[in-house]
Amino acid sequence: MCFVSFGSEVDTHTLIKNWLDQGKQISVPCIERVTKENKLMHAVRISDFDDLNQLGSFGILEPELNRENLVKPYDLDIIIVPGSVFDINKNRIGYGGGFYDRYLAGISGNCRKIGVCYDFQVVDKVPYQEYDIPLDLLVTENRII
Numbered sequence: 448m449c450f451v452s453f454g455s456e457v458d459t460h461t462l463i464k465n466w467l468d469q470g471k472q473i474s475v476p477c478i479e480r481v482t483k484e485n486k487l488m489h490a491v492r493i494s495d496f497d498d499l500n501q502l503g504s505f506g507i508l509e510p511e512l513n514r515e516n517l518v519k520p521y522d523l524d525i526i527i528v529p530g531s532v533f534d535i536n537k538n539r540i541g542y543g544g545g546f547y548d549r550y551l552a553g554i555s556g557n558c559r560k561i562g563v564c565y566d567f568q569v570v571d572k573v574p575y576q577e578y579d580i581p582l583d584l585l586v587t588e589n590r591i592i
Contacts, residue, residue, distance in 0.1 A: 448474045448490045448518070449527040451499060453507045456529060457563050464496050474518045475499065477509045478546070488546040490518040505544075520553040528562050528582060534573040535592055537562065537582040551580040559583045566590065 449466075452459040466473050474490035481487055491510045493499065499508035510516070528547055530539035539562055541547055551560060560580070566587040575581075585592040 448476065448523050448525070450529040451475050451508050452529070453505075457565060459527065459563065460496070462527075463493075467494070467496060474516075474523070475510065476507075476546070476550075477512050478503050478505070479512055480504065486544075486546070488550050490520065490523060492516040492518050505542075520550060521555040521558075523554055523558050525559045525561060526551070526554065528560055530562055530564060531568070532573050533562050533564055533569050533582075533585055535569065535571060537585050537592060538573050538575045538579060539582060540573050548579060552578070561586060563587075 449459055449463055451463070463473055463475070472492060474492045477489050477491040479487045479489060486504070489512065491512060493510050493516070498510040501509055501511065503509040528539065528551075530541050532540045554560075560582045562582045562585045564585070564587055566589045569585065569587060569592070
């Protein structure tokens with residue numbers, strides 16, 4: 448599963464397209480609005496980048512939420528995770544929705560959690576809570592942590 452970049456984030460569009468061209472199974476996040484206050488993130492398998500044909504509730508490209516293409520969290524082997532700030536201990540601060548924190552709580556222990564960001568987004572320490580799940584790897588344009 449790979450986040451779909453937007454705004455000033457590291458571009459994941461090229462990464463997703465390359466993986467699809469290589470025949471890899473790719474899923475991307477899709478947000479389901481259950482109630483006005485309750486939204487859930489799902490992994491939805493895509494077969495082509497053009498499947499990202501709608502803007503989600505945060506202005507991020509998403510596929511249509513199709514129950515046949517849902518991927519269960521514990522079936523994923525890698526998740527490319529976004530964030531606004533990361534630290535050298537591989538903790539992250541997201542964008543405030545808590546979607547990834549909740550989602551990562553349900554994945555397999557064998558699933559690798561990889562943050563992708565610019566080097567300037569990495570600091571010595573970010574605040575974190577006991578329910579925050581650290582990443583396994585952090586990749587910037589200059590280093591791998």
